[in-house]
Amino acid sequence: xxxxxxxxxxxxxxxxxxxxxxxxxxxxxxxxxxxxxxxxxxxxxxxxxxxxxxxxxxxxxxxxxxxxxxxxxxxxxxxxxxxxxxxxxxxxxxxxxxxxxxxxxxxxxxxxx
Amino acid sequence: xxxxxxxxxxxxxxxxxxxxxxxxxxxxxxxxxxxxxxxxxxxxxxxxxxxxxxxxxxxxxxxxxxxxxxxxxxxxxxxxxxxxxxxxxxxxxxxxxxxxxxxxxxxxxxxxxxx
Numbered sequence: 001x002x003x004x005x006x007x008x009x010x011x012x013x014x015x016x017x018x019x020x021x022x023x024x025x026x027x028x029x030x031x032x033x034x035x036x037x038x039x040x041x042x043x044x045x046x047x048x049x050x051x052x053x054x055x056x057x058x059x060x061x062x063x064x065x066x067x068x069x070x071x072x073x074x075x076x077x078x079x080x081x082x083x084x085x086x087x088x089x090x091x092x093x094x095x096x097x098x099x100x101x102x103x104x105x106x107x108x109x110x111x112x113x
Numbered sequence: 114x115x116x117x118x119x120x121x122x123x124x125x126x127x128x129x130x131x132x133x134x135x136x137x138x139x140x141x142x143x144x145x146x147x148x149x150x151x152x153x154x155x156x157x158x159x160x161x162x163x164x165x166x167x168x169x170x171x172x173x174x175x176x177x178x179x180x181x182x183x184x185x186x187x188x189x190x191x192x193x194x195x196x197x198x199x200x201x202x203x204x205x206x207x208x209x210x211x212x213x214x215x216x217x218x219x220x221x222x223x224x225x226x227x228x
Contacts (some may be wrong), residue, residue, distance in 0.1 A: 035218075042204075042220045103159065
C-alpha cells in the first residue's frame, strides 16, 4: 500500500522565482492538505483540496496556490518566492469525512537564496 | 497566536522509564486532538488521538490524557524504548463537521531515550 509521496525531495530557487511541488495521496484517500514547516516550528496549514476545489485555507498570501487533479494528486505553487518561504513543505492526505486523521508525506525541502 | 503550545522543546528519559509529553491549548472550540511522531527526513506519522468527549485513550505503550477544564493534554509512553527517540507534535482540530478539520500543530518536543 503506497503511502503519500512528494516530489522533488529538495529544491533550491532564487528570490522572485516560481516553484511547483507535487503530491500523490495515499491509496484511497481523496483529500489533500498542504503544510509549511519552518525550522524549529510545527507544521502550519496552507490549504486543503477536495473534489478538485480548495476547501479551506490558512493564513497564507495569494502567492500560494494549489490544484487537485481528478486522480486526487495535488500541486502547490508558490510565486514570487521570498527568502522566508524557505521551509519543509508537507503534503497530507485523508478521507474526506475523516480529515482530522491525516497521513503525511516525507516533504519537500525548499531553499530560497 | 500560538493556539497549541508545547512548552518543552526537549526531553530526555532513561530507557524503560515513562516518558510524559505535555501540550496546552487556548481554543476551547478544539474537539479532537492528535499526537504525531516525526523522525528526521520523514513526514510526521500519526500516533494516537482523542476526542473531546473522552479523557483517556490507550494504544499499547501509548496513552493520551485530556483535561478539558485545564485545556491540557499529555502523551505517556511506557516503557520508553530507544526507537521512541523522535520529535513529537501535538495537534488539534476544530469541530468535526465536514470541511472544517484542519490541524493546528504545536512546535514539537524532541524526545531522546537514553539506553
